[in-house]
Amino acid sequence: MHRWSKLFIPTLREAPADAEVASHKFLIRAGYIRQLGAGIYNYLFLGQRSLNKIIGIVREEMDQIGQEFFLPAILPKELWIESGRWSGMGDNMFRLKDRKGADLCLGMTHEEVMTSIARSELRSYKQLPQIWYQIQTKFRDEPRPKSGLLRVRQFTMKDSYSFDIDAAGLDKSFDLHDAVYRKIFTRCGLKFVAVEADSGAMGGSQSQEFMVYTDAGEDLIASCPVCDYAANLEKATSRLEPVAEVEPTGDGNPELVHTPDCAAIASVAEFFKISPASDIKCVAYMGLKRGQSGKPDTWHGVASFLRGDHQVNETKLMGAVGAADLRTMLPEELELFFKGPAGYLGPVGLKHNEKPLEEGLTVVVDQSLEGRKNLVAGANKSDYHLRNVIPGRDFTWTLMADIRSVNEGEACPTDNCGGKLVVGKAVEVGHIFKLGYKYSESMGARVLDLNGKQVTPIMGSYGIGIERILTAAIEQSNDENGFWLPASIAPFTVVVTVTNVSDAALRDAGEKLAEELAATGLDVLLDDRNERAGVKFKDADLVGIPYRINVGKKVASGFIELVSRDKATSIDVALADIVAQVKQRVAEEALLTAVED
Numbered sequence: 001m002h003r004w005s006k007l008f009i010p011t012l013r014e015a016p017a018d019a020e021v022a023s024h025k026f027l028i029r030a031g032y033i034r035q036l037g038a039g040i041y042n043y044l045f046l047g048q049r050s051l052n053k054i055i056g057i058v059r060e061e062m063d064q065i066g067q068e069f070f071l072p073a074i075l076p077k078e079l080w081i082e083s084g085r086w087s088g089m090g091d092n093m094f095r096l097k098d099r100k101g102a103d104l105c106l107g108m109t110h111e112e113v114m115t116s117i118a119r120s121e122l123r124s125y126k127q128l129p130q131i132w133y134q135i136q137t138k139f140r141d142e143p144r145p146k147s148g149l150l151r152v153r154q155f156t157m158k159d160s161y162s163f164d165i166d167a168a169g170l171d172k173s174f175d176l177h178d179a180v181y182r183k184i185f186t187r188c189g190l191k192f193v194a195v196e197a198d199s200g201a202m203g204g205s206q207s208q209e210f211m212v213y214t215d216a217g218e219d220l221i222a223s224c225p226v227c228d229y230a231a232n233l234e235k236a237t238s239r240l241e242p243v244a245e246v247e248p249t250g251d252g253n254p255e256l257v258h259t260p261d262c263a264a265i266a267s268v269a270e271f272f273k274i275s276p277a278s279d280i281k282c283v284a285y286m287g288l289k290r291g292q293s294g295k296p297d298t299w300h301g302v303a304s305f306l307r308g309d310h311q312v313n314e315t316k317l318m319g320a321v322g323a324a325d326l327r328t329m330l331p332e333e334l335e336l337f338f339k340g341p342a343g344y345l346g347p348v349g350l351k352h353n354e355k356p357l358e359e360g361l362t363v364v365v366d367q368s369l370e371g372r373k374n375l376v377a378g379a380n381k382s383d384y385h386l387r388n389v390i391p392g393r394d395f396t397w398t399l400m401a402d403i404r405s406v407n408e409g410e411a412c413p414t415d416n417c418g419g420k421l422v423v424g425k426a427v428e429v430g431h432i433f434k435l436g437y438k439y440s441e442s443m444g445a446r447v448l449d450l451n452g453k454q455v456t457p458i459m460g461s462y463g464i465g466i467e468r469i470l471t472a473a474i475e476q477s478n479d480e481n482g483f484w485l486p487a488s489i490a491p492f493t494v495v496v497t498v499t500n501v502s503d504a505a506l507r508d509a510g511e512k513l514a515e516e517l518a519a520t521g522l523d524v525l526l527d528d529r530n531e532r533a534g535v536k537f538k539d540a541d542l543v544g545i546p547y548r549i550n551v552g553k554k555v556a557s558g559f560i561e562l563v564s565r566d567k568a569t570s571i572d573v574a575l576a577d578i579v580a581q582v583k584q585r586v587a588e589e590a591l592l593t594a595v596e597d
C-alpha cells in the first residue's frame with residue numbers, strides 16, 4: 001500500500017502551452033512525466049509505474065514465444081556499414097565518436113546486432129527457429145519532436161527478431177507474433193485494428209501494423225466495420241460504384257472546347273455539366289531515381305492521371321514507378337513535358353517512355369480510369385479542354401496502377417461484404433514485418449541445411465512501442481478532468497480517498513480498508529493527505545486510476561462510496577462487501593478484454 005502524503009505526484013491545474021493532444025496534456029498534468037529537452041522526457045513515479053506494468057505484460061507474453069536478450073544501446077559503425085544503413089539512416093541516427101576517434105551510434109533498431117549474433121553462433125538448421133527479443137531504450141533524432149510521448153527522440157521498445165530456415169518457418173514466426181501482439185494489446189485494454197501496411201522498398205514481403213484510432217495519430221487508416229478488412233491508407237483499396245458515362249458529342253472523337261477560367265476541377269465539372277468523376281485530373285511530379293552502382297541520382301517527369309474526384313496517394317505512386325522520392329513539377333518542367341500550363345494538363349498527345357523513370361515522361365494512369373468513356377481532360381493549352389476522351393483509344397501510358405487514396409464511405413473491397421469504409425487517424429503501437437534475407441544475406445549469416453548445404457536464414461523483425469501503449473490508452477479514455485487507464489496498466493488499481501483526515505474515525509477506516517485491499521493483491525493508493533475533499537477528488541480523477549473509494553461520513557453507518565472513473569458512476573457499498581466488489585470489477589474488466597480477443 002502506498003500513501004499519497006509520502007509520494008511525489010506533482011499534479012498541475014494547467015497543461016503546458018504547447019500541448020495539443022490529450023495524452024501530452026494529461027501525462028504532464030498528472031505528474032507522469034516532465035520534459036527535459038526537445039523530445040526527451042523524465043518519467044516520474046506514476047509514469048514509470050504504468051510503463052513497468054506494460055513492460056510486465058509484454059514480457060510475460062513474449063516469453064511464450066521468444067527468449068529475452070539485452071543488447072547495447074551504443075553501437076559500432078562497422079556493423080551498420082555492413083548492412084548499408086550507416087548512410088541509409090541519414091540524420092535520424094544519433095552519431096558520436098569515442099576518445100580514439102572511432103564512430104559509434106545510438107541504436108534505433110537492432111537488426112544488425114541480432115544478425116551479427118546469429119552469424120557468429122548459429123551453424124545448423126537444428127538450431128532454428130530462434131526468436132530473440134529485448135525491451136530497451138532506443139534513440140531517433142526526430143526532426144520535429146512533439147505531442148508529448150508520441151514523437152520523441154528517446155523511447156522504449158520491445159523489439160524481436162526471428163531466424164528461420166525457410167519461408168514457411170518465417171510464416172510461422174510471423175503468425176506467432178501476430179497472435180502474441182493481439183494478446184498484449186488486448187490485455188493492455190487497447191481497442192486496436194491490425195492493418196495491412198506498405199512493406200516499403202526494403203524487399204520485405206509482408207507487413208502488418210497494429211493501430212489505435214485516435215485524432216492524435218499521424219497515420220491514416222481505412223477499416224471496414226463489417227468484416228475485418230483494415231489497411232494503411234498507403235495500401236487500402238475500395239470497390240468503386242459504376243459511373244454513368246457522359247453521352248459523346250459530334251463524331252465521338254476528342255473535341256477541343258474553349259474553357260476560359262476553368263483551371264479547377266469544380267469549374268470544369270460545372271462548365272461541362274458533368275460529375276468530377278468524368279473529368280481526368282492530372283498531378284505532375286518529378287520522381288527521384290536512385291543511381292545504380294555509383295551513378296548519381298536523377299529526377300524524371302512523372303505525370304499521374306486519375307478521376308477528378310480522387311486524390312493521388314504519393315506512397316502508392318512512388319511504389320508503382322519505383323521512385324525514391326517525389327516533388328511537384330516546376331512551371332518550366334511543365335512546359336518541357338506538357339507544353340501547357342497547370343490547370344489544363346491532359347494525357348492526349350503526350351509522349352511517354354516504355355519503362356518508368358527512364359528518358360522522357362512516365363505516364364501513370366489510375367486503375368479507376370480503365371474502361372471509362374467520353375471523359376473531359378485538359379488540352380495542354382491554356383483555357384482549353386478536350387471532351388470525348390477515351391483511355392486506350394486517345395492516349396496510352398507507361399503503366400496503369402492503383403495510385404489513388406480511398407475515401408471514407410467507399411465500399412469495402414472484400415467480396416460480398418457490402419460494408420462502407422471508415423477512414424481515420426490512428427497511432428501505431430506495434431509492427432510486424434517479414435524482413436526476408438536483407439540482413440542475413442548482406443551480413444553473411446549462414447547455416448547448414450538438412451542436406452549439409454550452406455543456406456541463408458530468413459528473418460523477421462517485430463516492434464512494440466512501450467510508451468505508445470500508454471499514450472494510446474490515454475487518447476482512447478479521457479475527458480476534461482483527466483483520464484482512466486485499464487486496471488492492468490494503471491499505476492494503481494484503486495485510490496482510497498479519506499475525505500477528512502482530521503476525523504480519526506474516517507482516517508482509521510480508510511487505513512484499515514486500504515490494508516485489506518492491498519492484502520488481496522490489489523495495487524492500492526491511500527490518499528491520506530491533509531487536503532480538502534474536492535482537491536483530492538480532482539487529483540484522483542486526473543491521474544488515471546480506474547477506481548476510487550470515498551471514505552466519508554457514511555462510514556458511521558457502515559457504507560462507503562465506490563466510484564468507477566470510466567463511467568463516472570458511484571454507488572454506495574457496505575464496508576463488508578467492498579473488497580469483493582472491487583476484485584469483481586477488476587476481474588470483469590479483464591474478462592471483458594479477454595472476450596474481445
Ligand SMILES: [Zn+2]
Nearest residue numbers: 224227412417
Ligand atoms: Zn468489409
